[in-house]
Amino acid sequence: MKIISLAAHKGGVGKTLLTASLAVLAQQDCETEEGEAGKGKVAMFDLDPQGSLTAWYNARQRDGPILVAPMLRTLSLRLYALNRKGVRYVFIDTPPGHSEYIAKAMNAADLVIVPVRPGELDYAAVQRTMQTVLFWEEPYLALPNAGLFRSRAMGELVRRLDADGQDRLPPVHHRVDLPLRSGLTLTETQPDSAGVSIGAQTGTGIGVQ
Numbered sequence: 001m002k003i004i005s006l007a008a009h010k011g012g013v014g015k016t017l018l019t020a021s022l023a024v025l026a027q028q029d030c031e032t033e034e035g036e037a038g039k040g041k042v043a044m045f046d047l048d049p050q051g052s053l054t055a056w057y058n059a060r061q062r063d064g065p066i067l068v069a070p071m072l073r074t075l076s077l078r079l080y081a082l083n084r085k086g087v088r089y090v091f092i093d094t095p096p097g098h099s100e101y102i103a104k105a106m107n108a109a110d111l112v113i114v115p116v117r118p119g120e121l122d123y124a125a126v127q128r129t130m131q132t133v134l135f136w137e138e139p140y141l142a143l144p145n146a147g148l149f150r151s152r153a154m155g156e157l158v159r160r161l162d163a164d165g166q167d168r169l170p171p172v173h174h175r176v177d178l179p180l181r182s183g184l185t186l187t188e189t190q191p192d193s194a195g196v197s198i199g200a201q202t203g204t205g206i207g208v209q
Ligand SMILES: Nc1ncnc2c1ncn2[C@@H]1O[C@H](COP(=O)(O)OP(=O)(O)O)[C@@H](O)[C@H]1O
Pocket: 010, 011, 012, 013, 014, 015, 016, 017, 018, 052, 145, 146, 147, 172, 173, 174, 175, 176, 178, 179, 180
């Protein structure tokens, strides 16, 4: 079982939307590989007390990953149980800020994904998150998110991450008309538009290796 935590000290960078989007993609991968047996093989934890991922889940009208009730104290026990049940991927959404939640989610993870939006303040905030992941000695990848397609700002962010030697996933561009409340994900709203390459991109980054 692979555990992937989405974490960033800053709010509004895309943790929740990316958690849902990646979990749905992983679920689709499992079903492609295992057919009916692939159902229920991807789980998500909503560790953010604001409950945005839970709201997204409740609004969702189609099949997808399962949502496990958030229990910080029993997180490791729950993960153990999911592993025993044959779950293949777990995605953990976290709240912004300095919190026990982020530390727990980072400690539990095989991989931490740190979304970052273009912008000076966002970059400063992400440095802090990187330091925290380094402190816990967990593997991580930055994920440049929500810059406009081919914009200078997104280009600058990517160049800066590369110049700083930050391992990263390819950028996920801003997609219009993407309310989390729709219960859909980045790859489900406008399947034909540019940002949809997130599937192939993250497949390589978090995939079944
Ligand atoms: N790539 C993207 N394209 C369009 N909207 C996005 C993208 N990433 C995030 N958003 C939007 O930005 C807002 C904040 O995202 P969210 O996932 O809630 O961030 P966080 O969980 O980090 O606070 C949401 O309305 C979400 O739909």
